[in-house]
Amino acid sequence: MTSIGAIQALLLTQAAPAAAGESMQTSLGSPSMMSILFFFMIVAVTLVITYWAARKTKTSSEFYAAGRSVSALQNGFALAGDYMSAASFLGISGMVALKGYDGMIYATGWLVGWPALMFLVAEPLRNLGKFTFADVVAFRLKQKPVRIAAAIGGILTVLFYTIAQMVGSGALIQLMFGLKYEYAELIVGVVMLAYVLFGGMLATTWVQIIKAGLLLFGVSLLTVLVLAKFNFNPGNLYAAVVEKYGQTALEPGGIVASPIEAVSLGLALMFGLLGLPHILMRFYTVPDAKAARKSVLYATGLIGYFYVIIPIVGFGAAVLTPGGRKFISGIDGGGNMAAPLVAELLGGTAFLGFIAAVAFATILAVVAGLTLAGASAYSHDIYVNVIKGGKATEEEQVKAAKIATIVFGVVAVGLGILFKGQNVAFMVGLAFAIAASANFPALLMSIVWKRFTTWGAVWSILVGAISSCAMIVLSKTVWVDVFKFEHAIFPMKNPAIFSMTAAFAVGIIASLLTPEREAQEMFEDEKLRTYLGVGAE
């Protein structure tokens, strides 16, 4: 995940003094009244919503799935808000600013998982499951072993994703607000816990909807302001880019140096989405499969629009910022401050304050979704279905969910502080690789393959998780960049093409070796539910 290297670079270069020569005055890094005002407004509004949501959040179905009352359009916005992280907003615009066209190639990869999610799992998932993706995998298999394995895959994915988000957010907030890293972590942790603990999925959904709306509004406005400088003709913008940085800025460069590496990265991004627990969980918030289907279309439209306009912001920053690329990378090596800088340049301190507050809200919304997913993997899959054998009262379930939420929130803040200044760039890549290799193959096989068995699922998940972790640790990203060994043992950065194939192969072989008659007989019931929605929650 090359652009996530942005976060790493950012950690190493804390608000360095502006590069010599041409530069601009920026109030980045000093807390302006405007940014603080916007931030408090967003927090105040979301806390009022949380208060309202808290009164509607009593049962486990309300806590995990907002009582299945979310409309398709609302869920579309919430999915977009759950998915578009600060890394994609700041990271991709920064990558386009510094590297040009390569940033655009990277942006396409973040969208193409959505159609695949629609074609393969969205509707079956909604019809078969209750709160987690493990519900689907364990539908006709032996509950305990499958739940444990699926919870391991789910928790690992969520945990790595959360660490990357927390460490990145601490550094970003420090950079934009001048707030101390540890305080930033604590604020994110406390506000996010308030949403999830009291308002459950309903509050989280509305935080994500508001964040998606603000983010899309902010980036649209930024795009219009940039294009206004070029007579609303992107051709003029590209001409200015070429004049300043040469024709190569509009040509593909290093990111696709190796075709197999590029395809492997594409596979991880595409199928990783189909195994992200916090995204999959959102499909249980809508009333039925039809609404699930529509919500994917809305989300795809919103996210696609975002990735179409974000390169314009990046190119605009490279051309318009006095001092250009040199100045942008002087503030933050990964280019993460390109969008905030061009916002300040074109819209003044007020607009910078707005963009900074939106970036903060973005982090809160994503971390809240992750916390809910992490908590449900423990409380619903492990506590209720393994420890309690599926027989927990409503009260016990909600209590377990809230305790797991607190634990997960505290762990997230703790890990965020622990990993301060560490290279966590590989962790988003790791999360997507595990999601694509451990969670997705088992999920798909459980939906479509009659002869899939308990041990097929367990081994597929474990092999997918372990092989993707091992290959990333042995690759250049961790072995050389983190552990400082001289040569990488595994030659590629993105292992998905191998680890995902291995997970499918092991799942098929283990299933064929351990035939399970009960699971085959239950496949008929499962089909009625998968395709007709008979008996769906």
Place this chain on the structure above:
Amino acid sequence: MSKPAVSPLKDRSTRSAHEVIASPEFKALVSKRWKVSLVLLTLLFVSYYGFILLVATNKTLVNTKIGEVTTLAIPLGLAAIVIAFVLTAFYVAWANKSYDPEVERIRSQLR
């Protein structure tokens, strides 16, 4: 159609879950659903991985200028995003128009 509301239910032959699963209509529904999905998934693969492999292997082509400075690579990247959305929209249109009514029909036969 001004039939009394109860009569269609009486006329309709109801079936057990097992009979529905074994029925040719249900089998056709399931196979059609996956056929549509797999065709669309194939188109997604061709467009996205085709785009990635093209920019990786044929630099001369993608660096062709289509405007004053604009390279062919730029509209290709945008097309990859737009095609992904169009395929999703096509699936929803198909499912709303063909899949849902058939699901309703088969479901209503279920005892």
